[in-house]
Amino acid sequence: MTSPETLHLVCPHCHGTNRVRAADLDSAPDCGHCHRPLVTGAPVALDGTTFDKHVGRSHLPVVVDFWAPWCGPCRQMAPGFAQAAQALAPQVQLAKLDTEAHPEIAGRYQIRSIPTMIVFRAGREVARVSGALPPGEIVRWVRSVL
Template sequence: MSTEPLHIVCPHCHTTNRVATAALAQAPDCGKCHRPLFTGHPVALDEAAFDKHIARSQVPVLVDFWAPWCGPCRMMAPAFEQAAAQLEPGMRLVKVNTEEAQALASRLQIRSIPTLALFVDGREVARQPGAMGAADIVRWARSHRR
């Protein structure tokens, strides 16, 4: 594992923080807002915050593209929540409401929801449409991260 500090975007104020790799497991706080950088819960992002997290975070970002009217999306929400508790701090889990971020969904060509997409170093490396359980989300995400 690298000893270089990683850039981690705060889920609360969206400030980019430098965190030593070894310190990830020690529940680091944001240097600006002093809140935890990892909460064990998915982070809801709008388009601007999404772009910042994807571009600036040096941990993989797993995105759940969903909508409030989507039954399978609502069914998968607790599983995605459970997956966040298992995958953080080695991965950031975020949720993007495609009803509120229609331009982003269009730009990324999200054709069905729910859709999971994994971003590493600012690039999408894997995509999986359809609802999944927590164990399947964790297994899928770990199998595609680098």
Template sequence: MTESTLHVVCPHCHTTNRLPLAHWSSAPDCGRCHRPLFAGQPVALDESSFERHLLRSDVPLLVDFWAPWCGPCRMMAPAFEAAARQLEPQVRLAKVNTEEAPGLAARYQIRSIPTLVLFSGGREVARQAGAMGQGDIVRWTRAHLAG
């Protein structure tokens, strides 16, 4: 019998790692760059790294679509970072700057920012526009993954 594994994309070098379930809670490191697979903070993604995290990871992906000029986006940033510490390793939190990745914003029809989009299994499962606090981000994410 083979040990069950999950695919986890490294937040640093974006390499896909096979992680045995037995090592899930033991602070695993990337096999390529040897940095932690879960650092408890959001990872900034561009268009190519977004695709890797979306399609090659078994970990659900919560994306904050934002822009540097957006006041509510800047206000929500500390709450999103705090939520990452609570939700990892069950969920990977990521930030996509819509100014630097306009193709992603167009593809996912981001009409207002900040917008949170939750992906699981490579597909969108929930979306929420507007700034949220840490507790609301955590509750919203867990509720949509449980349902």
């Protein structure tokens, strides 16, 4: 069990779950498993195995960009999504899920158009938006729903 001052963070590299004091979040904590940074300020690529770990175990909100390689607006939004990841770190983790490679997860969340971004908190969907957004709008939208 974690205390209110302790957070669970899922490593973006090895996907192990770590306990981190909330006060240490801004101090660039390292993973206890792989010893790499827990907060990178970059989107994490998720797959069928790692999706549930990041969305369900992390105490940080996770914003998932549901996208596909053939989607022009998705590719156009990708650099802005990466900029938004930097702006929102370390309080929010941004992630990407390729809907073509992992249609079972896209189906679970009834993704009908891409790009679609969903904000998850404690494993539950908090909000979603479809369509490509510039980085400033992504940051404003995420902050407005959290």
